[in-house]
Amino acid sequence: MTTATNTPEDQGFRLSQLIYDTRYRSITIQVIAMLAFMLIAAFLIRNTIINLSALGKDIDFGFLFNRAAYDINQQIIPYTSDDPHWRAALVGLLNTLLIAILGCTLATVIGVVAGVLRLSKNWLTAKIMTVYVESFRNIPVLLWILAFMAVLSEGLPAPRAFRGEDPAASMWFWDSVAVTNRGTYVPAPVWGSGSSVVVIAFLLSLLGIWAFGKWSNRHFEETGQHLPNFWIKLGILIVPSVLVYFVMGRPVSLSYPELKGFNFDGGLHMRNSMLALWLALSFYTGSFIAEIVRSGILAISKGQTEAAFALGLRPSWTMNLVILPQALRVIIPPLISQYLNLTKNSSLALAVGYMDLRSTLGGTTLNTTGRELECMLLMMLIYLIVSLIISSGMNIYNKSVKLKER
């Protein structure tokens, strides 16, 4: 700030100032770096386009509207081989999202349980969890997926084994669940007429549980009285739905799997490819989440527990009301990365023949149309969007639990 008192006469802008004047130098460097980056990017893009045209290939997404001509076994939305490629890709995307949601849910449950148990004072429990965490997170997830698939397809009986007078295999749970090497068949609900009323009643009771939770919290803060929350909530969950179910004349029934022809028919068919992928991804990611949870809990000073105990809080309340809310602040940010990892790792599905986005758009569509670049670009874009949506959703949750400084 020496110039403040003794302003030299304005000599105008000189070119040398770009290098010697600290006010401009950083801008100069950034502009040069930016230009270099753009040059390299332009070179790569240009090179790609030239080489593609030398091979006689152009970039054209028109193939997405041609008939796909292949079948997909697991469909969340209806799809036949007459549908276009974009719909096949959409079926694949939904399968990817399904495995991502199922996987993240199970991985969180496994991770929280394993993380808490690893801190247990019980030596055996803690060591078993250590073995689980270390073995799963130190072996590549692809091997786990293949291992789960091998166990499911080689270790379980084929549907044929269920046939005959004296079958080699039998169904579980009073003939309602069939576990075969083609997948697990469980009873599925059949929605009859009037079933929508039951569903609405169920949704309303969920709303009721939420409202009751709010009220009981306020009640607790005002009076200090603890209500048997769990039992009341369970009652709200079950009683109205069951009442409506009988009043409406039992509109929802179950369809049970039955051996018909080559396969089981009826019920819900959870394919082994999905089960193997789901379990492997969940256990693998769960081992990372366990470590995150453990570190989150250890990050809370022991004084917090002691203070809670001194106030006379039960151990379960100490965990739920004092430790976990603070630990969540540490846990959530790395947890987001684990969710993203799981979602992206689901693209290994092809190894077990699970028809996800990678197997449809990046697999059969790519192979039959030969549009590698287009399919790859499209897939990268879709995975990017999905990941960004997940992380922005989790960031919103993170904002709600993080320390509010006033």
Place this chain on the structure above:
Amino acid sequence: MKKSVFLGALTLAGLAAGTAMAQDSSTLAAVKERGVLKCGVNPGTPGFAAPDASGKFVGFDVDVCRAVAAAIFGDSEAVEYTPLTSAVRFTALASGEVDMLARNTTWTFSRDVDLKNTFVGVNYYDGQGFMVPKDLGVSSAKELGGATVCIETGTTTELNLADYFRVNNMEYEPVPVESFTEAQTQFLAGACDVYTTDASALAASRASFENPEGYVVLPEIISKEPLGPLVRHGDDNWGDIVRWSLNAMIAAEEYGVTSANATELAKGTENPEINRLLGVEGELGAMLGLDNAWALNIITQVGNYGESFEKNIGENTPVGLARGLNAQWTEGGLIYSPPFR
């Protein structure tokens, strides 16, 4: 504002200055300089292409690679094999990772025209079939409604399967698998009722089972699968070399030239067609840019088409395929070489 104009101008300059990558013009020159032919083959179909006990690739398709190497270098062993799954084969060829594919690839319109490949001929006329365990009690593909079918993804068989079941109004459950070996594992474990692929591969696969008698290949052949070697678009001379190497094997069988008598016949015969083939007469080799003994080298080192067939997949091998459509045209088959003239 000024800055962005400046940036834009520089970017444009950069775009204009970027140099085009020069493509090497001749595959033959590149192969000769490298001293070895890079050939894409199937990772493991017994009889067609599979590593033997010593890890060396052998088989009917592999012989096409060896024939081309023999034609170029006079040494059928100057080949580097690249095992390729069906999913990556065309990319590997287009990117120049391999010089040619001899990997039971079906010649189709879109693969030829849209994917910019040049199919140089057919070395095996095949069709898609179904294999089932005998105790399933199925005798026709028409009885397969509701079955679970193992299928390699990214192949024409996947599309044929969808069409066949659709046309016949049958339901099925596809179990996509990534490779031939994975398909076998799933099929043998009973994770699928049916395994479908080219009938030749089914026979090869059945031959490798512990208990081949327990499995049957159903009589229905649901598609035409002309399998043959291919090269990428854009180098016609290279395509000619691969095409005529295959034709030399086929013509040799037709004229009765075998690995045993080729050297003797190369001293000159009454038949001008044989003389031209073996380089006694004319300059056919030079026209391809090769040695005049190119076809002689193929026949002495690899054998003619019939010899290769009998050695790798014929009736006396575990694969046990009859010549059928793959007999010479003179024997009622489809194998036919244009004249060497």
